[in-house]
Amino acid sequence: MDPGSPEEERRRQEVIDSYKVVCLCNKIRRGVIQRAIAGGARSLEDVKRQTRAGTGPCGAKRCGPVIAQMLRR
Numbered sequence: 001m002d003p004g005s006p007e008e009e010r011r012r013q014e015v016i017d018s019y020k021v022v023c024l025c026n027k028i029r030r031g032v033i034q035r036a037i038a039g040g041a042r043s044l045e046d047v048k049r050q051t052r053a054g055t056g057p058c059g060a061k062r063c064g065p066v067i068a069q070m071l072r073r
């Protein structure tokens, strides 16, 4: 793959995004949630059970909408 190509840049950005914290309460990164969805999680409850994202003190008020959006894709 050509370094600096748009495809390589997109891959690089995906990796960076996977390290971003989605659930601030439990410090769960986007990549962890993506793996849960790829592994069969189909609802917020599934993601909560598998990753602990959404189980913090805010009750998924902050991360729930982001997780829901990820599930819709």
Ligand code: FES
Pocket (backbone or CB within 6 Å): 022, 023, 024, 025, 026, 053, 054, 055, 056, 057, 058, 059, 060, 061, 062, 063, 064
């Ligand atoms: S940010 Fe995920 S439970 Fe609070």
